[in-house]
Amino acid sequence: MNALLCPITAVWNSSIGKKLLVALTGLALVLFLAGHLIGNLLIYLGAEAFDEYAKALHEALRGGGVWIARIGLLVCLVIHVAATISLTRANRAASPKYQHEAVIQATKSSRIMIWSGLTILAFVIFHLLHFTVRVDSELAEIAKASPHKMVIVGFSNGLVVLFYLIAMTLLCSHLSHGVASMFQTLGFRSRKAAPLIAFLSKGYTLVIWLGFCSIPIAIYFFHFGC
Amino acid sequence: MLNLTLKVWRQKTSQDTGSMETYDAKNIPEEASFLEMLDIVNTRIIMSGGEPIHFDHDCREGICGSCSLTINGVPHSKEKGITTCQIHMRKFKEGDTIWIEPFRARAFPVVRDLIVDRSAMDRIIAAGGYIDVRTGSAVDANSIPISKMDADSAFDAAACIGCGACIAACKNSSAMLFTAAKVSHLGHLPQGQPERDKRVLSMVRQMDAEGFGNCTNQYECEAACPKEISVDHIARMNRDFTSALIKEQLIS
Numbered sequence: 001m002n003a004l005l006c007p008i009t010a011v012w013n014s015s016i017g018k019k020l021l022v023a024l025t026g027l028a029l030v031l032f033l034a035g036h037l038i039g040n041l042l043i044y045l046g047a048e049a050f051d052e053y054a055k056a057l058h059e060a061l062r063g064g065g066v067w068i069a070r071i072g073l074l075v076c077l078v079i080h081v082a083a084t085i086s087l088t089r090a091n092r093a094a095s096p097k098y099q100h101e102a103v104i105q106a107t108k109s110s111r112i113m114i115w116s117g118l119t120i121l122a123f124v125i126f127h128l129l130h131f132t133v134r135v136d137s138e139l140a141e142i143a144k145a146s147p148h149k150m151v152i153v154g155f156s157n158g159l160v161v162l163f164y165l166i167a168m169t170l171l172c173s174h175l176s177h178g179v180a181s182m183f184q185t186l187g188f189r190s191r192k193a194a195p196l197i198a199f200l201s202k203g204y205t206l207v208i209w210l211g212f213c214s215i216p217i218a219i220y221f222f223h224f225g226c
Numbered sequence: 227m228l229n230l231t232l233k234v235w236r237q238k239t240s241q242d243t244g245s246m247e248t249y250d251a252k253n254i255p256e257e258a259s260f261l262e263m264l265d266i267v268n269t270r271i272i273m274s275g276g277e278p279i280h281f282d283h284d285c286r287e288g289i290c291g292s293c294s295l296t297i298n299g300v301p302h303s304k305e306k307g308i309t310t311c312q313i314h315m316r317k318f319k320e321g322d323t324i325w326i327e328p329f330r331a332r333a334f335p336v337v338r339d340l341i342v343d344r345s346a347m348d349r350i351i352a353a354g355g356y357i358d359v360r361t362g363s364a365v366d367a368n369s370i371p372i373s374k375m376d377a378d379s380a381f382d383a384a385a386c387i388g389c390g391a392c393i394a395a396c397k398n399s400s401a402m403l404f405t406a407a408k409v410s411h412l413g414h415l416p417q418g419q420p421e422r423d424k425r426v427l428s429m430v431r432q433m434d435a436e437g438f439g440n441c442t443n444q445y446e447c448e449a450a451c452p453k454e455i456s457v458d459h460i461a462r463m464n465r466d467f468t469s470a471l472i473k474e475q476l477i478s
């Protein structure tokens with residue numbers, strides 16, 4: 001096999017290699033979420049600041065910047081999903097059930113990773129159609145004038161807000177196991193570092209949950225910006 | 227004396243589907259060990275003309291790694307840091323129902339009742355858990371300096387008795403803790419250095435080939451391990467494997 005395919009199959013065909021792909025793509029997505037949150041929180045500074053930020057994003061590298069980011073993120077997401085589905089299937093095939101099941105100390109979040117992940121996937125598709133592709137022509141018109149207004153109008157629909165909040169909660173369940181787990185997969189965890197890693201992981205998850213949920217809650221329940 | 231109900235996995239051959247059977251275990255002395263309790267029940271089964279419950283055991287003092295048994299869903303029971311043969315019946319209460327199943331994993335086919343074939347673990351060792359050249363008998367103490375931290379960590383890893391409880395406890399039947407303990411044991415010592423990369427690559431590949439699952443970092447293994455082997459060894463194996471794979475694929 002050639003010099004490129006060989007390392008790729010060596011990584012994909014080994015359990016640790018495939019998990020490394022999950023951890024590295026997970027890390028990229030975790031960093032993206034932090035950046036995305038900071039951008040979104042600009043909404044609290046007013047329409048002008050938010051619209052300017054949206055404009056700057058779309059004009060970076062003469063419009064190429066946003067596409068580089070989109071393609072990079074899409075590639076990460078595809079690798080993450082393909083690898084985790086493949087790992088989950090292999091895990092199920094490897095482990096027959098006990099008649100009397102017991103859990104010693106594994107967390108609930110760690111046991112529903114595939115379900116929290118698939119909910120995130122459904123959410124991401126919806127979210128892109130809603131705010132990026134803008135399949136709703138009315139919302140698309142509004143967005144052209146002001147992305148800020150688009151967010152306010154977008155979050156005045158109760159069902160959208162409900163789905164958003166559920167998805168964020170499951171995302172945070174995913175992160176509460178995933179962020180700490182990533183350190184172990186990448187080989188950076190030790191008994192000594194474990195409390196610090198747990199703190200980082202829980203802290204990050206909490207900030208993500210509070211930050212992302214605050215926006216639809218402020219708009220829908222407290223009529224922020226309306 | 228305790229009166230207990232046992233739910234025991236019975237399976238005649240590896241092809242048989244098997245099922246849980248119920249047994250009354252009356253008048254069990256509290257000072258009996260768990261395996262002695264099974265001996266008592268088996269004697270009664272034999273006296274009444276039945277086929278005794280088959281289970282693995284050897285040393286009965288927690289050092290050989292032969293005994294297995296998943297007790298109420300937990301390999302070697304929920305008592306921390308001990309093997310099945312070290313459990314005493316005083317840990318149970320009058321009237322308890324105890325579920326006794328084999329160490330389950332697709333890579334551990336049931337041989338009979340509670341006995342499973344754990345030779346997949348031997349094949350992982352055979353793939354690289356050794357040092358190729360004979361290094362002679364034990365060298366003089368302190369003739370090869372080894373840092374205290376490395377010596378301690380190697381010793382902790384070497385405490386693994388190869389029982390397979392980590393695999394049986396894992397939700398994915400992953401063999402990472404066992405394999406990591408073996409990789410770490412030799413990888414910490416000077417004698418293990420020349421083959422360090424080769425060892426981790428072949429042992430992990432054998433582990434994958436045997437049909438064990440993938441680690442999801444839930445640490446059920448560490449919680450079930452009778453020798454309390456730390457998952458730090460798994461993190462170290464992840465590091466070792468990654469660097470060995472990069473060297474193998476891209477450098478030499």
Ligand code: HEM
Nearest residue numbers: 023026029030084113114117118121178179181182185442
């Ligand atoms: C923004 C989106 C996402 C982020 C930030 C994220 C983050 C992470 C992180 C950090 C891990 C831990 C990696 C490790 O254990 O080393 C992880 C694991 C996992 N992710 Fe995601 N993920 C996302 C989306 C998804 C999606 C869409 C799926 C759908 C299948 C998914 C399924 C999984 C599964 C099943 C695991 C467990 C893998 C394992 O423990 O072996 N994730 N994720």
Ligand code: SF4
Nearest residue numbers: 386387389390392451
């Ligand atoms: S790591 Fe612990 S549980 Fe696993 S085989 Fe070794 S002694 Fe048994």
Ligand code: FES
Nearest residue numbers: 284286291293311
């Ligand atoms: S019989 Fe030897 S460890 Fe239990």
